[in-house]
Amino acid sequence: MTNQFKFLMLTAIFFFSASSFAAEGLKVKRQDEANIEVGNKVGKSSFSFVVSSPIETIRGTANKVSGSFKINPADLSSISGKIEVLVKSMETGHPTRDRHLKGRDWLKSKKYPAIVYTIEKAENIKIDGSKANLDVLGVFSMKGKDLKDFRIPVTIKWIDGNEATAKKAPGDLVKIDTKFKLSLDQYKMRGRRGSVGKRVGKVVELSGTLYGNSTN
Numbered sequence: 001m002t003n004q005f006k007f008l009m010l011t012a013i014f015f016f017s018a019s020s021f022a023a024e025g026l027k028v029k030r031q032d033e034a035n036i037e038v039g040n041k042v043g044k045s046s047f048s049f050v051v052s053s054p055i056e057t058i059r060g061t062a063n064k065v066s067g068s069f070k071i072n073p074a075d076l077s078s079i080s081g082k083i084e085v086l087v088k089s090m091e092t093g094h095p096t097r098d099r100h101l102k103g104r105d106w107l108k109s110k111k112y113p114a115i116v117y118t119i120e121k122a123e124n125i126k127i128d129g130s131k132a133n134l135d136v137l138g139v140f141s142m143k144g145k146d147l148k149d150f151r152i153p154v155t156i157k158w159i160d161g162n163e164a165t166a167k168k169a170p171g172d173l174v175k176i177d178t179k180f181k182l183s184l185d186q187y188k189m190r191g192r193r194g195s196v197g198k199r200v201g202k203v204v205e206l207s208g209t210l211y212g213n214s215t216n
């Protein structure tokens with residue numbers, strides 16, 4: 001076997017392996033780009049958050065979540081879209097604290113009514129049948145400040161549309177679960193009377209479940 005032939009064989013194996021890897025996707029019927037509308041047709045889309053400090057632990061929820069994204073089950077890396085959470089839907093079980101949270105010392109909901117995450121791409125994709133674990137990267141926008149290349153780990157579960165799922169929503173169904181942390185220092189958020197870092201912790205732990213269905 002000549003060196004030239006060995007080189008050609010190795011080159012062919014490399015390109016075959018690369019193309020096979022790139023083609024790996026969810027094991028579902030659909031293998032082209034779908035537009036997914038996020039909302040409450042399939043299930044209740046919501047986020048919960050926890051802020052801990054030596055003085056108290058604050059727990060809350062946000063249940064006005066909407067948006068859409070494009071996703072190709074055959075190539076999850078190309079995912080893109082936008083998810084919005086209305087600040088006015090955030091509640092901690094304490095009316096006065098909720099008012100402060102949405103006020104000028106915190107999220108300024110009148111000027112910035114939504115927290116927005118713009119999805120640009122995905123990395124570290126691990127496929128398991130009709131489910132995948134991956135990191136989405138994009139721009140996290142809150143209180144007028146954009147954090148670029150913000151990484152969020154997510155688990156995506158795809159369900160092929162059928163007669164049973166059509167009773168909930170048309171098209172294929174998608175469920176997304178996520179858990180991540182956000183530093184208030186990144187947004188230079190000091191809170192009412194400089195409470196961040198004293199009475200209120202500097203890190204927010206968030207978890208969310210989003211539901212959607214394909215519309216094309």
